[in-house]
Every structure is written in C-alpha cells, then in structure tokens.
Amino acid sequence: MSGTAVRIGAEPGRLARVVILSVVGLVFLIPIAAMVEFTFRIGLAGKHTVSHWTDLTNPAKADLYSNLVTAIGNSLTLAVVTVAIVLVILLPTMILVEIRFARLRRVLEFVCIIPITVPAIVLVVGLAPIYGVVVTVFGGDIWTLAFAYGITVLPYAYRAIQSNLGAIDVATLSEAARSLGAGWGNVLWHVLLPNLRRGILAASFISVAVVLGEFTIASLLNRVNLQTALLQLSQSDAYAAVIFALLALGVVFLLLLIIGRVSSSRPGTPRSAS
C-alpha cells in the first residue's frame, strides 16, 4: 500500500527527527533567503526596492529576456526526451538483465557507472565530432542534445532503479505471476512496474534535475539551455538573473512536487478486476 509508512522497527525518536530535519532544513534555506534578499537590494546601501521585480514586465526589457524564454523551453524539451530515453532504453534493459541475463548484471552496472569516471567535461571533447554526424542525421534541433544527457544521467538513473530492483525479488515475483498464468506483458505492467514505482520515480526525478542543471555540455557544444542563458543574462543584469534563477528553482520544485503527489496518490496495486 502506498499510503503506509515503511516500518523497519528502528525508527528515530520524535525529538531526534525534529532536531535533525529542522537544523539541516534551516541551514539549507539560508542561501535561498539570501538570494531573495538580493533581488530587493539597491546597490550596496542596504536599502530595498521592488523595481527589480517590476522590471520583468517592463516591455522595454522584454528583448533582454527573450533569449532566456527560449532557453527554458529548450531545457524542458531536453528533460522530457532524456526521461523518455531512461524509461524506454535503460529500464527495459535493466529488467531484462535481471530476469534473463543475471550474469550480465555486473557488466550492465559497469557500463552504467562509466559516466562517473568519464565526466561531462571529458565527454564533451569526444562528443563534438559525433554531434557533427548527429546534426546531419537528425537535424540541429535542440532535442538531439538529449542523446548526450541520457548518458550523463545514466549512473544516477541506474542507481535509483537498481536499489529498488535489488530490494524486490524480481525472479520469484515473475515466476509466481507466470505460474499463475500471466503473460510477460502482465508480469511487466501489473507485477514488476508497480513494485518498481519508487525507483522509476526517483530515476525520473533525478534525470529532470540533472538536465535542468546541466551547463558543461551545452555551453561547450554551443547550445542554448537554461544554465547557459542564465550565465549570459547575469553579465548584463545580475538582479534579473538571480530573479530568474529563483523562479526557475521554484517552478522546478513545484513541478517535481506535483509529479510526486500525483504518483503517490495513484493506486499502487492492480485493480481487483484485472
């Protein structure tokens, strides 16, 4: 059941929980609060104004921000395509290896953690000639950058799915469902995926966050995304850049919050009719 708490029988006391969470939470709020304060400042005098915020709707400044609006659209497209790559290419492979090719599990893990040993700034040197080919095949649209981002998120998505996959006994679950007459489609859809929901969700969360925060590959391949556009804007209008950074942060936070709420309110078990 999705609504109940996981009980392991060794939970922290109420006091310990409140102390740990509030101390860490408060420390992490300080930089955000400082950014908010900065957007109301007038120079270094310590006085405050709302003009940096009202400037956002100022038609005279619209041109300054249009590049950023495009960049936000680009980053959202990239996030969607990257999550699709994780769910369509990585997830089925991981389940297949778990069920049919147990000996390949170490190989798959090894491949998936290669992007840790090969950071984005290393990868980008080799990606440049490859994107020369990609552009001739798929065109120069921004979504093609998701091919590189799918690799960047690989270790994180893999770990998220694998810690879920390792905690459930996929072989026994699917054998049980198969012996009860379920086809592989049913096994996947009604048995494995509901059990893997947390891992899939965590993998998607972290993929979206990685893509929206990505700077290195986009900037060195001369593509426009949220981060490169923010850096560009900060050089002409630091206040606007911080405001947009905060807004982006807030929107992404809300987006992930909604995804989290929706998926946890969805019934976690197959309906009795099916």
Place this chain on the structure above:
Amino acid sequence: MTVANAPTLVANLEAPTPAREPSSSVRRRGRGMVAMLGLTPFAAYVLLFLLLPTLIALATGFFTGKGAFTLGNLAALFTPTILMTFFSSFWVSALTAVLGAVIGALVCYALLGTKSSGALRTVIDSASSVLAQFGGVMLAFAFIATIGIQGVVTTLLKTQFGINIYANGVWLYQVPGLVLPYLYFQVPLMIITFMPALEGLKSQWAEANATLGGTKFSYWTRIAAPVLAPSFFGSLLLLFANAFSSYATAAALISQGSQIVPLQIRSALISETVLGRENMAGALALGMVVVMIVVMTGYSLLQSRTARWQR
C-alpha cells in the same frame, strides 16, 4: 495480500537460477535469442554516445596539433602546477563527499518511519531533486548573496557578532570557497540516492534482533550497518565523482586562475594551449579518468567483499 506488499514478505536473498529442463532447452534457446535482441538498443546507444566519445577524448592527448604522436602532453601532467590542481580537486571532493554522505545519511535516518507519500517526504524528495542539481551559475549566485563580501551572513556576523569571516582574506573565490557550495548539492544527492536503500531494510530483521534480546544500538551496528555499507559507500563515491567532475560552480565562482582540474581542462579547451602545449585537454582528461578509475576499482573491491558477506 496485494502484489505491492509481496516484496516485503519475500526474503531478499539471491535466488539460485532454477535448473533448466532439458526438454524445453531448444525452445528456451530460441527465446534467449529474442531476449538478446532486447539488449541491442541499449548497447548501440551506449556505444555511440559513451564509448566512442570517450575514446576520442582520451586519444587526443597523445597527438600534437598537427596530428603526430606524442607523449609530451602526458609528461606535462607531472609539472608542479598541474599536480597542485589535482591535489586541490581531490581534497575538495573528498571532504565534501564525506561530509555530504554523513549529513545526508542522518537526514535519511530522520526520515525513516515517515509516510513515503506524506507531505514531509514529498517536499523533501522534490527539494532534494532540485538542490542536487542546483549547480553552476545559480549556486554561485546563492553563495555570493550569502557569504560574499556584502552577503547577508557576512554582514550579519560582522555587525551583530563582530566576526569577520574574511579577516584573513576573501576565501570564497578560492578553492576553500567551493566547500560550502559543493555541500549544497552533495547532501541532497545523498538523500536521493541513499533513501531507497534505507527503506529496503526489512522489519523482520529488527524483529529478529528484538526477539534475540538485541537493542536498537545492536540493530544499527550489527545488522543495518553491514547491510547498508555497500549502498553508503556507493553513494559516497557517487558524491566524490560528482564533486570531482563538477565544473560550472567553480567556473562561476573562481574567476582568477584554474585551481582545479575541470577549470584547467576548460582553459585548455578555450585557449587551446596550457603550458604552451596543444591538445593538453586530452591529457588532463586522461589524468582525471585515471584518478576516477583508481577510486572506482577500490569501490568495486569493497563491494564484492560485502556482496560475498550478504550471500
């Protein structure tokens, strides 16, 4: 019983592969071929966008700008300037990985027993996902606004408590200034990656511990710690790698010089020459990858030990 509850009732042991019946082996082999085909999209993708670019990137260090083979770039890695940047990268990554892992694990522990679909967990999950990648430009802004020379905390400490955090010079734009910003993405990343492992602990283990007269302390030290160790150190290494390869934050904060390896690679890529050499980026990349391979080998040895224990 529902299907979603089933895993908690199934022991988390690696089931031995059931013996194949000889009569069905031909049919199984046929289906095995079909199943093999299922692996090809992933294989092709990884080959094209991971292995190929990696080989291209690492190979460039062995060639001069004119395309002749050289070992000069590799030799240049051992000059004091470059060695110092590797040392800086290493200590910042190690420090923030250890601190991030410990603080993150504490938060995960504090979240145990809370409803996974409750408001608290949903907010923390979402916030962690965002903050784990709050990197680059935004992170630099946040910390300049907080502990910059005119930052909120800097000013507050100076006027209210008479403490000048920059009494010995401004360190925010130096390598030590990276520690706090890096922790700001390390702790949330730890929460995201470690929480599923902590939730994988079985209530039966705690019950068995209690039945046998164990205390909460003995549960954590004798049962939970060994079980969680591979996940913990796996996450810790993820954090180390994350900091070691992080570049945008440093690029935005440190405008003078190239004190860490990724900044050194950037200047090699942009200016084409570091130490007066072409294709130095390839050699630096190779050096970086070598450090990571050493770390990951240690991780893999550690994990196979723990995996043996778990069986």
